[in-house]
Amino acid sequence: MGREDPWLARIEDTQGRVHGAGTMLDGEYVLTCAHVVEEAIDAGRGADREVRVRIAGHPDDAYPATVVESCWQPPLPDQRGDVAILALRSAVPGAPRARIRRTWQHDEIVRIFGFPAGTDNGQLASAKIASYDFTGERIQLDAVLEQRVDRGFSGAAALAASGEILGVIAVVRAPLAESSWMIAVRTLYKYASAVLDGHLAGRPSQVAPGDWPSPQVPEVLNDPVQLALTRHLVGWLASGGSGGVCAIGGGGAVALTSRLVGLTVPGYRRAAPDETVSGAPPGTVPQLGEVDAAVDATGRTTEQVAEQLAESLSLLTDRATDDLFHQLAELGSPIVVVVNAVDLAADPGELYYRLLEPIAARASSIGVRLLLAYHGDPPRYVRSAVAASLGGPAALAPPHGRHGGTTQVGRRLDRLDRLVEEVETAEGDARVCRDHVAPRILGTPPPQVAGAAALAVRLRVLRDTGSAAAGSTLRGWLLRELDACEEAAARSLVRxxxxxxxxxxxxxxxxxxxxxxxxxxSEAAARGLIENLGESYEAARRLLYSGGCDLPLAELRVEEYHRAVRREIDGRQA
Structure with missing residues (x-):
């Protein structure tokens, strides 16, 4: 193993029998799987749920260890959970501090050191990262060498070339199987953030916990619109499937986003008042670690925002401004990125067009969920991705023109529901078609910012607030938002x-x-002219059958070949 690697651990029962592997996080804690610990406890029948841990480099010392209850999640149905952190009764001197990376690249190679049957001193295996499983808690690993990840590797860390932990081996289907599964870091973080938070290689948010504004619960969650928006943004950020973009703006949007991001950070959540988490309305508290990268753009240049996002995602920072999209495309999805107070950046237009728009336009394809928040209304260039425009008091006044009763509003929402489904289908078809054409033909229209994700959130917010709006000052906002949502959906469908x-x-x-x-x-062949005109034909064919076809030039070469064929035929007939 490399010099930068964390120390290896072997999990034993109190009788000294080996049950799996683990990784020293520092001199006090060991990361492993809950089922490994359960097996060791059951086999050893030790008091106080105790196991033994041996550390690489200290083979003669068996360290008693017990479970950290706040970091213990036994296996759950559907291959979920199965996370454990052990606390050693006495610290191991000199242990390095392990680094954990939340993100990984497609086909990235990892190293795993485990203890398959008959090899109590351990064995090294390598694997290639493939993709998340159905639940999103596991990541598939495919074998790359003859030595497979086998039974006995459970609890071992999957290490990057740099020594960072990218996951923990949990599932091996059969001996010498081609594939195995590791627990994703976001899952480890979900169940064991109390210890793991201090080991992340890249901080999800670059704001220190003490600098977060205190949650404005009355202002954010006592407002029915902001309550509904919070609930549905939390659901969207946690959802599976393709990525997308949501932009929100107007009164309270930045405070709402700050609260949402802050509650994904363990330090902030622990410091928040009890009612912020335990007393919050259902569905308004995101999972710990749900956001992979977040930055408040206030006063920051485009370069500073790009560097902070790249640092949070453990990406290269020296070329982040113009290359962040390409680096994001290499990462395993889903990735959640939040940029708050976009309109207060040093140059909001440059920030969007240079950094955010390339990500937004391809978010659905690369599995990135991008949330943008504005103090004012979102500008026109992101209007296709607006999930809500909260507006101010003036927005509460009933709009001129059609008002419609409750029944009519309900019918409009039903029609809008069908329209949003059409948009989602049309955008998916367009994305697949463009992804097929773009590598083949130069001048393919640029990708567009898809509106389906934001429209779906916007529609759910409208439905949630529809009943509350009847006979209240919210009715003006509801009708304006309904008009805007219908217009945005129709526009997205056309685009x-x-x-x-x-x-x-x-x-x-x-x-x-x-x-x-x-x-x-064929006309040339019928007259025996193929050899005479081979160079002219190949010039046209190379353009038409190679990637990145310059179509106008190719058509010109085709016509030049046609004229050459006609000249030869006419010359023979003369």
Whole structure:
């Protein structure tokens, strides 16, 4: 193992029998799987749920250890949970402090040191990171060498080349299986943040816990609109599936976002008043560690925001401003990124167009959930991704024009529900079509910021506040938001269909050019002219059949070949 690696541990029962592996987090704590600890306790019949831990480099010393109750989650159904941290009765001197990385790259190689049957002194294996499983708590590892991750590796850390912990081995389906599964760091953090928080290689938020504003519970959660928005943003950030973008703005949006992000940070949550967490309305408290990177943009330059996001995600910071999207695309999804107070950045327009727009336009494809919050209303360039515009007191006045009773509002919401489903389908089709065409043809229309994720959140907020708005000052806000949501959904549907049509037309145009080229070649072959015109034909063919086709140039080469064929034919006939 490398010099930067944390110390290895072997989990034994009180009789000295080996049950699995673990990793020293520091001189006091050991990270492993709950089922390994349970097996050791049951087999050893030790008092006080005690096990023994042997540390690499200290093979003659068996350290008594017990479970840290706040960091204990036995296995749950559907391959979830199974996290344990052990506290040694006496500290191990000189142990390095382990570093844990929340993010990983597709096909990244990890090293695992475990104790399969017959190898009590351990064995090293390597694997390649594949993808999250269905529940999102496990990550599949595929074998890369003859030595497989086998039974006996449970509880071992999966280490990056730099020695950072990327997960803990939990499941091996069968002996010498091609695949195994590790517990993701976000899952470890979910169940054991009390100890693990101090070991993260990149801080999710660059704001120190003491600098967070205290949660404004009355202002945020006693308002029915902000309560509904908070609930549905929490659900969206935690959801599976593809990524997307949500922008919120107006009164309270920044405070709402600050509270939401803060409650994902253990230090902030522990310091918050009890009613902030235990007394909060259902669905308004996010999971610990739910946000991977967050930054308050107030007064910051685009470069500073990019560097802070990259640092939180353990990415390269020296080229973050112009390369953050490409680095994000290499990470295993889902990734949750929050930028608060976007309109208070040193240059909000540059921040969006240079840094955030490339991520926003591809968020659905790369599995990034991007939440943007504004003090004022979100600007026009992000209006397709607005999840709520909270507005101020003026927004509460009933709008001019159609008002509609409760029944009519309900019907409009039902129609909007169907329209949002259409948008989601159309945007998905357009995204697949563009992803197919873009590598093949230059000049493919740029990707667009998808609106489906934000529209779905916006619609749920409207439904939740619909009953509360009847006969209240909220009615004006509801009708304005309903108008805006209908307009945004219709606009998103048109944009998605147009993108699909434009990409399809480019592909059809290239295929027609291919067809003409082959027809002209057949005409040349019928007259024995292929060898004479081979260079002209190949010039056109190379453009049409290579990636990144310059279509206008290719069409020009096809016509040049056609004219050359006609000249040769006409010359022979003369």
């Amino acid at each position: 998605a269909r147009r993108l699909h049509a434009e990409c399809t037309a480019l592909l059809a145009r290239r295929n027609r050019a291919r067809g003409r080229l082959e027809a002209y070649r």
